[in-house]
Amino acid sequence: MKITVLSGGVGGARFLRGLRDVISPADQVTAIVNVGDDMWLTGLRIAPDLDSIMYTLAGENDEQRGWGRVGETERVSAELRAYGVGWPWFTLGDLDIGTHLTRTHLLGEGLPLSEVTTRITSRWNLGVRLIPATDDEVETHVIVDGGGSMHFQEWWTRHRASIAAQRFESVGVAASTPAPGVLEAIAAADVIIVAPSNPVVSIGPILAIPGIRDALAEAPGVVVGVSPIISGSVVRGMADACLTAIGVATAADAVALHYGARSRGGVLDAWLIDESDAACAPAIEAAGIRAHVVPLWMHDAESSAALGRDALAAAIG
Numbered sequence: 001m002k003i004t005v006l007s008g009g010v011g012g013a014r015f016l017r018g019l020r021d022v023i024s025p026a027d028q029v030t031a032i033v034n035v036g037d038d039m040w041l042t043g044l045r046i047a048p049d050l051d052s053i054m055y056t057l058a059g060e061n062d063e064q065r066g067w068g069r070v071g072e073t074e075r076v077s078a079e080l081r082a083y084g085v086g087w088p089w090f091t092l093g094d095l096d097i098g099t100h101l102t103r104t105h106l107l108g109e110g111l112p113l114s115e116v117t118t119r120i121t122s123r124w125n126l127g128v129r130l131i132p133a134t135d136d137e138v139e140t141h142v143i144v145d146g147g148g149s150m151h152f153q154e155w156w157t158r159h160r161a162s163i164a165a166q167r168f169e170s171v172g173v174a175a176s177t178p179a180p181g182v183l184e185a186i187a188a189a190d191v192i193i194v195a196p197s198n199p200v201v202s203i204g205p206i207l208a209i210p211g212i213r214d215a216l217a218e219a220p221g222v223v224v225g226v227s228p229i230i231s232g233s234v235v236r237g238m239a240d241a242c243l244t245a246i247g248v249a250t251a252a253d254a255v256a257l258h259y260g261a262r263s264r265g266g267v268l269d270a271w272l273i274d275e276s277d278a279a280c281a282p283a284i285e286a287a288g289i290r291a292h293v294v295p296l297w298m299h300d301a302e303s304s305a306a307l308g309r310d311a312l313a314a315a316i317g
């Protein structure tokens with residue numbers, strides 16, 4: 001079976017790890033990964049969502065922090081701060097810098113991000129192919145009240161999303177194209193899964209890339225989404241601040257309706273919600289999306305695997 005997953009960082013990484021545990025060797029999983037969080041910092045190209053997924057699938061991630069490498073040190077970052085360069089609120093671990101140096105070097109050799117990602121991830125046997133949604137630099141900027149704007153990462157890590165956002169902009173998206181393999185992975189998939197990632201700043205920037213929504217609309221496979229909201233609150237991160245900014249309630253049904261039913265011009269055929277949100281099912285069904293009530297919390301490997309199994313079951317019936 002061919003499975004294609006649209007994914008952001010931490011939540012998507014955990015979901016992919018669970019999904020990998022339940023597929024058979026004949027199955028192929030491709031993750032189309034958000035690059036809107038990416039940025040240049042002290043001369044290095046940082047790709048947080050690609051790295052979160054890579055480290056998590058490699059078993060090298062810092063499970064507590066949710067990003068970066070396990071067993072990390074921050075000696076170089078302390079030097080950067082001492083020299084007053086970079087962002088003091090954005091810590092680059094020493095091992096992590098190894099990844100950024102490698103990516104920056106390969107980009108400098110003229111390789112597109114998708115080929116760089118293939119090269120870097122081949123160091124580990126991830127069991128999942130990672131493709132950036134686009135090889136173009138399409139960064140998410142946040143327009144805040146008062147009209148100022150800043151890179152998403154500053155809004156997220158420096159201000160912890162505490163400054164009210166008016167809207168989000170994928171800078172340069174109109175001229176961007178899907179990375180090689182993205183449209184093919186959508187067209188060839190038996191199952192397409194929208195991971196429980198931030199609908200606004202992780203999944204949204206993927207869907208905004210010209211061609212991707214059309215590919216999903218025409219895809220012969222089944223499109224299943226996993227709610228990133230449980231009992232009216234976000235599982236982690238600050239997706240509620242993002243949803244509020246675009247006028248979407250932080251609720252399992254509201255996010256499903258935001259994505260919309262594929263039969264009505266949206267992207268979903270089915271939507272997984274937690275048992276605590278079972279009351280949302282009728283509204284989701286009324287919107288033309290099949291609702292599946294399953295445990296959504298990914299506490300550990302077993303619950304993550306169960307969620308992967310439930311997502312596939314929702315697709316193939």
Ligand code: FO1
Pocket residue numbers: 009010037046047048049051052067068089090091092093096153156157237
């Ligand atoms: N998140 C933070 O809250 N503080 C940091 O200092 C930080 C550093 C960092 C470095 C590399 C990287 O790949 C991710 C990093 N993150 C940090 C997490 C990052 O903001 C998030 O992973 C996503 O971009 C938002 O989902």
